[in-house]
Amino acid sequence: MKKHNFSAGPCILPQEVMKKASEAVLDFNGLGLSLIEISHRSKDFVAVMEQAQSLVLELLGLENKGYKALFLQGGASLQFLSVAYNLLNRKAAYLNTGTWASKAIKEAKLFGELVEVASSKDANFNYIPKGYSIPADADYFHITTNNTIFGTQIKEVPDTDVTLVSDMSSDIFSRQLDFSKFGLIYAGAQKNMGPAGTTLVVVKEDILGKVERTIPSMLDYRIHIDKESMFNTPPVFAVYVSMLTLQWLKDLGGIQAIEKKNEEKAKTMYAEIDRNPLFKGFAAPEDRSYMNATFNLVNESHKELFDKLAKEADINGINGHRSVGGYRASMYNALPLESVQVLVDIMKELERKA
Amino acid sequence: MKKHNFSAGPCILPQEVMKKASEAVLDFNGLGLSLIEISHRSKDFVAVMEQAQSLVLELLGLENKGYKALFLQGGASLQFLSVAYNLLNRKAAYLNTGTWASKAIKEAKLFGELVEVASSKDANFNYIPKGYSIPADADYFHITTNNTIFGTQIKEVPDTDVTLVSDMSSDIFSRQLDFSKFGLIYAGAQKNMGPAGTTLVVVKEDILGKVERTIPSMLDYRIHIDKESMFNTPPVFAVYVSMLTLQWLKDLGGIQAIEKKNEEKAKTMYAEIDRNPLFKGFAAPEDRSYMNATFNLVNESHKELFDKLAKEADINGINGHRSVGGYRASMYNALPLESVQVLVDIMKELERKA
Ligand SMILES: Cc1ncc(COP(=O)(O)O)c(C=O)c1O
Ligand SMILES: Cc1ncc(COP(=O)(O)O)c(C=O)c1O
Ligand SMILES: [Mg+2]
Ligand SMILES: [Mg+2]
Ligand SMILES: [Mg+2]
Ligand SMILES: [Mg+2]
CATH class of the missing domain: 3.90.1150.10 (Aspartate Aminotransferase, domain 1)
Incomplete structure (x- = not known):
């Protein structure tokens, strides 16, 4: 009997996805080779990566709007750092809605002035602060749409002219939003998208290239865009299972x-x-x-x-x-x-x- | 029929490992749950991580010698950056033996003075330079023991008092060396250890904590040591398959x-x-x-x-x-x-x- 799996992440994935993933570990695409023993530059895996990236943009309604989808490593936690490295020139604004937002703030502080526009820490993060104001000169405004630990969720996308950045690790692909209001969205795969081991970044290209510092290659979104998520060896299995899950979601409507x-x-x-x-x-x-x-x-x-x-x-x-x-x-x-x-x-x- | 798989990485893994990995994707340890849908903090997965780390130290002969084994994300390429962030205070020495060494050098240059002690670039990296001298005041000396692209390999561990750091991505666990001569060893899993998606770092604890800069959390080896490779969600599947492969190697002798x-x-x-x-x-x-x-x-x-x-x-x-x-x-x-x-x-x- 299968369990009723309410795990917070890594978490339940569709049964048919598990089945296909299990088969691919033995023999992928009838190649006589396992998914995990082929070159990431083989045409069979390149097709997986392209399909995963294009399903992301299609499902989010972001095709032909200047966005790129990247499958990276390091978890959402590495994005706390990459976001600041790539986007924080002088000042960034953050909404503090929980453990993950607090960690994102901690990493960004290394790179410039950090304005915490509001926090619900006073009530153990059991609500989403409202009525705050965002400094108009901030390089970006960072939110966490769903707070996995405290069980709160931002219902309305904040209305602002400042570039919006969101950690959507625990609610991406779960509800309709106008995703084109965001400059950058990131999410660890291990909730709605796939297994642990890959991180999705969806970024509007025109927000990049504005910081003065040199960005290390592995943290530089422009390098990953240029190399189509293959600057180095991608996490093959996690990307494949994410692709299957995105395909499942598309087929479902x-x-x-x-x-x-x-x-x-x-x-x-x-x-x-x-x-x-x-x-x-x-x-x-x-x-x-x-x-x-x-x-x-x-x-x-x-x-x-x-x-x-x-x-x-x-x-x-x-x-x-x-x-x-x-x-x-x-x-x-x-x-x-x-x-x-x-x-x-x-x-x-x-x-x-x- | 199985193929004869000479892929440079990701590459062939033992057939029995593939079989167990495939089964675990359907049902792990008879839990009624897939390996990829359970919490990384569950006792079943924590046991996998502990086993993987302890097999590494055992196989390398590094038990009780002040070393820790970490399973991280980001590939060997992210280690090009992390090594410098954690160890480069003023000056580092690098041996340039190929594409990967050159990339490691490029990232380290952001953090201090970089001495390239020798290079075989003049002959398209078809040999290993010898007879170079290593500055005694370097924070560390970085080598690439096996050069995957050019097919060269360092046969003798360099004799030096400077802390030795090595990228062993493509020859770790393949031959006996005195691994205790190294301060830090790293390797992307996807050759001798497992599938793409995790990176092994073996570090002697007493070489850490000597740089003056603040290290971002996700790049800080001391944080990952403190959290036993679970500072954030680890790449569950890649760590599990690595553990199986290490166990296979141990059983083989x-x-x-x-x-x-x-x-x-x-x-x-x-x-x-x-x-x-x-x-x-x-x-x-x-x-x-x-x-x-x-x-x-x-x-x-x-x-x-x-x-x-x-x-x-x-x-x-x-x-x-x-x-x-x-x-x-x-x-x-x-x-x-x-x-x-x-x-x-x-x-x-x-x-x-x-
Ligand atoms: C909202 C949110 N952000 C970030 C993270 C951290 O993700 P990762 O473990 O992939 O670094 C989590 C993990 O559960 C999360 O729920
Ligand atoms: C010796 C060596 N170092 C580093 C790398 C880069 O590893 P990754 O793709 O995991 O970043 C490779 C990849 O093949 C390699 O062979
Ligand atoms: Mg939270
Ligand atoms: Mg009640
Ligand atoms: Mg090479
Ligand atoms: Mg001949």
Whole structure:
């Protein structure tokens, strides 16, 4: 039996993707060779890389708008650094909505003046600050659209003339947004896009080349654009599985189609958190993430029984992050509604039995 | 039928490793979950990471000698940068033996004075310079033990009091060396260790912490040591497959055992290159790589026939790099002697038919 996998990332991917990935490790494209033993410059792998890049732009509605999609290594965490190296000339503005935003801020501080326009640290990041102002002379304004640990999500793209940069690691490809409002979007693959080991960067070319410093080759977006993500050996397996997952999403009807499913899952989940007197939500209701629902037991003494029910129901990965405690149900693209229903059922069962 | 895979990297890995990797993508450790959908902080994956790190130190004979093994992202190319960020305070010395060494030098120049102690660029890097002197006040001396593109290999570890740093991407785990002579060793996984997507760094802890600059978190070896290669999400699949390959090598008898096999393969190959009047070796005989044999046709008009024979024999990946032309037979750890014999056979066949 497959588990109901609510892991926060790495996380559930479509079953058919796993199956194809497993087969490709034995024999890729009928070549008589494994996917992982062929040259990254072979025509079979170059086709994978091109397909992955073009699916990204297609799904985000960014074709022919001056954007490039890159598949890099180093995780979203290396992008905290690369963003600043490539874009921060004098001053950058950041919105501090959690652990990841704070880490992004820390790295950028090495490169220039850092304006934290607002922070929800005062309330353990359980809400998204609003009504802040962005310095008009900032080189860019950095946001984290979905805060994986705290379970908050920015619902409206901020309206500004400053170049928008976003860490979308945990909600990319999950909902419709006007992605052309962003100068740069990055995301570790290991939530909605693929396995751990590659990082997507989508960048509008005309925002690059404006800083005065010399950028080390491996951090320089223009070099990676010029080499089409093949400046050095790419993470072949992670790019391939990402391509398969993007293809799965396209076949399903794209972001528009998955957004409906994600809404239904999130509404089902939050309805039970609110209804059930034994649970309370962590995030401010208007800022609740559709990807990661964070919630706590009203009475900690129910923990043992609830964990037992979860185990019996084959539920995996609902322990909350230590910064929040309690539970976190991550409901990424590949998680079926059925899994959410199973979780809701054991919440009801706890209510009956406790 | 499996191909005879001479690819320069990504390259052949043991068949049993491919099989286990393929199975783990469907179900890992009988968990009812794929390897690529579980948390990297789960006990099953933490055990993989620990095992991989400890196998590295065991195989290199570096246990209890002050070294740490790290599995990072970014390829050997990102290490060109990280090495300099962490170790170059004022001056560094580099031996220029090829494309990769040149790239390492380029990145390091951003951080201090760069002394190129010697270069074989004058002869298209077909030999290893000798008799150079290393400035005693250099922070470190950087070498590339095996030059994948040109097919040369450093046979003796240089004797010096300066901290030795080596890019061993294409010959790590292939031959016995006194690895304790090195302060830092790095290698992209995709030759003798695993698939593309992770990079091994083995570092002696006491060489760190001596530079004055602030090191960005993702490039700081001390942070990765402190977090045991889990500062951010590691490339789960690549680390797992590397662990399997290291385990395969240990079961086979370790580096001592594989070195014998590698010697036999290389001797078989070079004997035919020398014997056969239709071929000539590219590298200076005393500097020939046991991993990558580079050779050319004496008469280019034989190319079409030779390529046809190679294709018919199910030989993959012997085209030379464009900087050298001709052919390159990469004979990494997992390549069986039988494959070398098949290649030698078609070289003899060419001689008969041409
Ligand atoms: C929103 C967000 N940003 C950044 C990261 C860090 O990503 P990585 O581990 O790929 O560096 C994460 C990881 O979960 C995340 O959720
Ligand atoms: C000796 C050597 N160093 C460095 C590299 C670059 O490695 P990566 O592509 O992992 O950055 C290679 C790639 O083949 C290599 O052979
Ligand atoms: Mg967060
Ligand atoms: Mg409630
Ligand atoms: Mg080389
Ligand atoms: Mg000859």
